[in-house]
Amino acid sequence: ETGVxxxxxxxxxxxxxxxxxxxxxxxxHNAMYWYKQSAKKPLELMFVYSLEERxxxxxxxxxxxxxxxxxxxxxxxxxxxxxxxxxxxxxxxxQDMYGTFYEQYFGPGTRLTVT
Amino acid sequence: AQRVTQPEKLxxxxxxxxxxxxxxxxxxxxxxxxxxxxxxxxxxxxxxxxISRESIKGFTADLNKGETSxxxxxxxxxxxxxxxxxxxxxxxxxxxxxxxxxQGTTLQVxx
Numbered sequence: 001e002t003g004v005x006x007x008x009x010x011x012x013x014x015x016x017x018x019x020x021x022x023x024x025x026x027x028x029h030n031a032m033y034w035y036k037q038s039a040k041k042p043l044e045l046m047f048v049y050s051l052e053e054r055x056x057x058x059x060x061x062x063x064x065x066x067x068x069x070x071x072x073x074x075x076x077x078x079x080x081x082x083x084x085x086x087x088x089x090x091x092x093x094x095q096d097m098y099g100t101f102y103e104q105y106f107g108p109g110t111r112l113t114v115t
Numbered sequence: 116a117q118r119v120t121q122p123e124k125l126x127x128x129x130x131x132x133x134x135x136x137x138x139x140x141x142x143x144x145x146x147x148x149x150x151x152x153x154x155x156x157x158x159x160x161x162x163x164x165x166i167s168r169e170s171i172k173g174f175t176a177d178l179n180k181g182e183t184s185x186x187x188x189x190x191x192x193x194x195x196x197x198x199x200x201x202x203x204x205x206x207x208x209x210x211x212x213x214x215x216x217x218q219g220t221t222l223q224v225x226x
Contacts (some may be wrong), residue, residue, distance in 0.1 A: 004158075042119075043201065043216040056213070090159065102205065103149075104214055106159040 002026050004107035006091050012113045013081065021076040021110045023091030031097035032074040033104065034066060038087040049074060050097045081114045088112070117142050119204050119217035127223040128192050136187040136220050138176075138202030147205040148178055148185040149214075154198045162187075162200070172196070192224045 004025045013019050025032060034046040048056035049068040063085075065077040074091055088111050092104040118141040128134055140146060150162040163171045165178040165185060176187045185202060202217040 042218040045213065045215075048213075103161050103164070108158045 004091055004093055004105050006107035006110050008110060009108065010111045012115060013078070014115055015081060015083070018077070018079040020078065021089055021112075023074040023107055025072055025093040025105070027093055027105060029093040029095050029105070030071055031094045032068060032071070033092040034074065034076055035090040035092065036087050037090055037109070043090070048097060055097070083114050086112055086114045117204060117206055117213070117215050119202050119215050121202055121217035121220045123220050124218070125221045125223065127225065129225050130194055131191050134189045134192045134196070134222065136200050136202075136222065138185045138187065138217060140183050140185065140202075140204050142204055142206050144206060148176070149203040149205065150174070150176055150187050151201040151203055151216075152198050153201070159201070194224045194226060197222055197224045
Protein backbone atom coordinates (compact mmCIF):
# COMPACT_ATOMS: atom_id res chain seq x y z
CA GLU A 1 0.00 0.00 0.00
CA THR A 2 1.20 3.49 -0.75
CA GLY A 3 1.20 6.61 1.35
CA VAL A 4 0.61 6.57 5.09
CA UNK A 5 -1.30 3.73 6.69
CA UNK A 6 -2.65 3.44 10.22
CA UNK A 7 -3.95 0.48 12.20
CA UNK A 8 -6.33 -0.13 13.73
CA UNK A 9 -8.87 2.21 12.16
CA UNK A 10 -11.15 1.98 15.19
CA UNK A 11 -10.31 1.14 18.78
CA UNK A 12 -12.44 0.94 21.89
CA UNK A 13 -10.56 0.51 25.14
CA UNK A 14 -11.21 0.68 28.84
CA UNK A 15 -9.33 3.02 31.10
CA UNK A 16 -7.18 0.24 32.48
CA UNK A 17 -6.23 -1.28 29.13
CA UNK A 18 -2.94 -1.02 27.29
CA UNK A 19 -3.05 -0.71 23.53
CA UNK A 20 -0.87 0.58 20.69
CA UNK A 21 -1.55 2.52 17.53
CA UNK A 22 0.60 1.82 14.51
CA UNK A 23 1.58 4.06 11.63
CA UNK A 24 3.61 3.14 8.58
CA UNK A 25 4.74 5.38 5.76
CA UNK A 26 5.79 4.12 2.34
CA UNK A 27 7.08 7.46 1.03
CA UNK A 28 10.71 7.37 2.10
CA HIS A 29 10.18 10.34 4.39
CA ASN A 30 12.43 11.28 7.29
CA ALA A 31 9.92 12.88 9.63
CA MET A 32 6.80 11.46 11.26
CA TYR A 33 4.15 13.03 13.46
CA TRP A 34 1.29 12.18 15.78
CA TYR A 35 -1.69 14.54 15.94
CA LYS A 36 -4.85 14.48 18.00
CA GLN A 37 -8.06 15.64 16.35
CA SER A 38 -11.02 16.15 18.66
CA ALA A 39 -14.35 17.80 18.03
CA LYS A 40 -13.76 20.86 20.13
CA LYS A 41 -10.14 21.69 19.38
CA PRO A 42 -7.99 22.24 16.31
CA LEU A 43 -5.50 19.62 15.25
CA GLU A 44 -3.01 19.26 18.08
CA LEU A 45 0.53 18.21 17.39
CA MET A 46 1.59 15.61 19.93
CA PHE A 47 4.97 14.24 18.87
CA VAL A 48 7.50 14.76 16.11
CA TYR A 49 10.22 12.33 15.10
CA SER A 50 13.03 13.10 12.69
CA LEU A 51 15.24 10.22 11.60
CA GLU A 52 13.89 8.15 14.49
CA GLU A 53 14.75 10.75 17.11
CA ARG A 54 12.04 12.53 19.03
CA UNK A 55 12.41 16.25 18.52
CA UNK A 56 9.12 17.55 19.83
CA UNK A 57 6.86 16.62 22.69
CA UNK A 58 4.10 19.13 23.16
CA UNK A 59 3.41 18.58 26.86
CA UNK A 60 1.58 15.36 26.20
CA UNK A 61 0.60 13.32 29.27
CA UNK A 62 2.82 10.35 29.99
CA UNK A 63 -0.06 7.95 29.40
CA UNK A 64 0.81 8.47 25.71
CA UNK A 65 4.18 6.97 24.84
CA UNK A 66 5.54 7.18 21.28
CA UNK A 67 8.05 4.85 19.69
CA UNK A 68 9.83 5.18 16.38
CA UNK A 69 11.90 2.04 15.68
CA UNK A 70 12.82 3.18 12.17
CA UNK A 71 11.98 5.99 9.79
CA UNK A 72 9.04 4.07 8.29
CA UNK A 73 7.22 3.09 11.48
CA UNK A 74 5.71 5.05 14.32
CA UNK A 75 3.79 3.73 17.29
CA UNK A 76 1.71 5.37 19.98
CA UNK A 77 1.45 3.26 23.11
CA UNK A 78 -1.56 3.95 25.26
CA UNK A 79 -2.18 3.07 28.90
CA UNK A 80 -4.57 4.17 31.63
CA UNK A 81 -6.30 6.62 29.31
CA UNK A 82 -9.15 8.92 30.29
CA UNK A 83 -12.48 9.37 28.52
CA UNK A 84 -11.35 12.83 27.35
CA UNK A 85 -8.61 11.10 25.34
CA UNK A 86 -11.27 9.83 22.96
CA UNK A 87 -10.46 11.39 19.60
CA UNK A 88 -9.16 10.75 16.11
CA UNK A 89 -5.41 10.18 16.17
CA UNK A 90 -3.68 11.08 12.95
CA UNK A 91 -0.25 10.10 11.81
CA UNK A 92 1.60 12.14 9.20
CA UNK A 93 4.96 12.13 7.49
CA UNK A 94 7.02 14.63 5.55
CA GLN A 95 10.21 14.56 3.53
CA ASP A 96 12.02 16.52 6.19
CA MET A 97 11.12 18.61 9.18
CA TYR A 98 13.84 21.20 9.08
CA GLY A 99 13.12 24.26 7.06
CA THR A 100 9.68 25.71 6.60
CA PHE A 101 8.56 24.41 3.24
CA TYR A 102 7.31 20.85 3.47
CA GLU A 103 4.05 19.07 2.86
CA GLN A 104 2.71 16.62 5.38
CA TYR A 105 1.01 13.46 4.19
CA PHE A 106 -1.65 12.17 6.53
CA GLY A 107 -2.92 8.72 7.32
CA PRO A 108 -6.63 7.94 7.63
CA GLY A 109 -6.51 8.08 11.41
CA THR A 110 -7.47 5.79 14.28
CA ARG A 111 -10.79 6.60 15.93
CA LEU A 112 -10.19 5.94 19.63
CA THR A 113 -12.98 5.63 22.17
CA VAL A 114 -12.09 5.32 25.85
CA THR A 115 -14.86 3.87 27.98
CA ALA B 116 3.11 33.21 19.61
CA GLN B 117 2.29 31.46 16.37
CA ARG B 118 -1.40 31.10 15.82
CA VAL B 119 -3.87 30.42 13.01
CA THR B 120 -7.45 31.62 13.30
CA GLN B 121 -10.35 30.53 11.16
CA PRO B 122 -13.28 32.57 12.48
CA GLU B 123 -16.05 30.58 10.83
CA LYS B 124 -16.83 27.08 12.01
CA LEU B 125 -19.41 26.57 9.26
CA UNK B 126 -19.89 28.27 5.93
CA UNK B 127 -22.97 27.37 3.92
CA UNK B 128 -23.46 28.57 0.33
CA UNK B 129 -25.49 27.61 -2.70
CA UNK B 130 -23.96 25.98 -5.74
CA UNK B 131 -22.56 28.60 -8.09
CA UNK B 132 -22.10 31.20 -5.38
CA UNK B 133 -18.67 32.64 -4.55
CA UNK B 134 -16.84 31.22 -1.57
CA UNK B 135 -14.33 32.81 0.78
CA UNK B 136 -12.93 30.89 3.71
CA UNK B 137 -11.14 33.22 6.07
CA UNK B 138 -7.79 32.60 7.67
CA UNK B 139 -5.69 34.95 9.77
CA UNK B 140 -2.33 34.17 11.25
CA UNK B 141 0.09 35.42 13.83
CA UNK B 142 3.78 34.80 13.21
CA UNK B 143 6.86 36.93 13.77
CA UNK B 144 8.87 35.73 10.79
CA UNK B 145 8.08 34.94 7.15
CA UNK B 146 5.50 32.17 7.23
CA UNK B 147 4.65 29.52 4.73
CA UNK B 148 0.89 29.15 4.50
CA UNK B 149 -1.12 26.13 3.39
CA UNK B 150 -4.70 25.05 2.95
CA UNK B 151 -5.52 21.43 3.75
CA UNK B 152 -8.85 19.80 2.96
CA UNK B 153 -10.66 16.78 4.35
CA UNK B 154 -13.51 15.40 2.26
CA UNK B 155 -16.05 13.10 3.86
CA UNK B 156 -14.50 9.74 4.71
CA UNK B 157 -11.16 10.73 3.18
CA UNK B 158 -7.88 11.65 4.76
CA UNK B 159 -6.59 15.15 5.31
CA UNK B 160 -4.67 16.29 2.25
CA UNK B 161 -2.90 19.36 0.98
CA UNK B 162 -5.03 21.61 -1.23
CA UNK B 163 -2.61 24.40 -2.00
CA UNK B 164 0.37 26.34 -0.66
CA UNK B 165 0.93 30.04 -1.02
CA ILE B 166 4.43 29.77 -2.38
CA SER B 167 3.20 27.92 -5.45
CA ARG B 168 0.69 30.64 -6.37
CA GLU B 169 -1.39 27.95 -8.00
CA SER B 170 -5.09 27.35 -8.49
CA ILE B 171 -6.29 23.94 -7.43
CA LYS B 172 -9.85 22.80 -8.19
CA GLY B 173 -10.65 26.46 -8.88
CA PHE B 174 -9.46 27.59 -5.45
CA THR B 175 -6.89 30.34 -4.94
CA ALA B 176 -5.41 31.93 -1.87
CA ASP B 177 -3.35 35.08 -1.63
CA LEU B 178 -1.03 35.85 1.23
CA ASN B 179 -1.64 39.35 2.53
CA LYS B 180 1.18 40.16 4.92
CA GLY B 181 -0.26 43.54 5.83
CA GLU B 182 -3.49 42.00 7.03
CA THR B 183 -1.80 38.72 8.06
CA SER B 184 -4.42 36.83 6.11
CA UNK B 185 -4.53 33.89 3.73
CA UNK B 186 -8.15 33.60 2.68
CA UNK B 187 -9.24 30.78 0.38
CA UNK B 188 -11.47 31.79 -2.51
CA UNK B 189 -13.42 30.21 -5.30
CA UNK B 190 -15.67 32.19 -7.66
CA UNK B 191 -18.29 29.46 -8.21
CA UNK B 192 -18.79 26.78 -5.56
CA UNK B 193 -19.56 23.19 -6.54
CA UNK B 194 -21.30 20.56 -4.44
CA UNK B 195 -18.16 18.45 -4.47
CA UNK B 196 -16.34 21.27 -2.65
CA UNK B 197 -18.23 20.40 0.52
CA UNK B 198 -15.55 19.44 3.03
CA UNK B 199 -13.61 20.55 6.08
CA UNK B 200 -10.91 23.11 5.27
CA UNK B 201 -7.91 23.81 7.47
CA UNK B 202 -5.56 26.71 7.15
CA UNK B 203 -2.04 25.93 8.35
CA UNK B 204 1.12 27.86 9.00
CA UNK B 205 4.57 26.41 8.72
CA UNK B 206 7.23 28.19 10.65
CA UNK B 207 10.48 27.69 12.45
CA UNK B 208 10.57 27.36 16.19
CA UNK B 209 14.29 27.16 16.91
CA UNK B 210 15.44 24.72 14.26
CA UNK B 211 12.19 22.83 14.21
CA UNK B 212 9.74 23.31 11.39
CA UNK B 213 6.21 23.15 12.76
CA UNK B 214 2.85 23.05 11.08
CA UNK B 215 0.19 24.89 13.08
CA UNK B 216 -3.44 24.37 12.12
CA UNK B 217 -6.47 26.56 12.52
CA GLN B 218 -9.70 25.23 13.97
CA GLY B 219 -11.09 24.36 10.57
CA THR B 220 -14.13 25.54 8.62
CA THR B 221 -16.79 23.21 7.30
CA LEU B 222 -17.91 24.28 3.84
CA GLN B 223 -21.38 23.14 2.91
CA VAL B 224 -22.42 23.71 -0.71
CA UNK B 225 -26.14 23.30 -1.19
CA UNK B 226 -27.70 22.35 -4.54
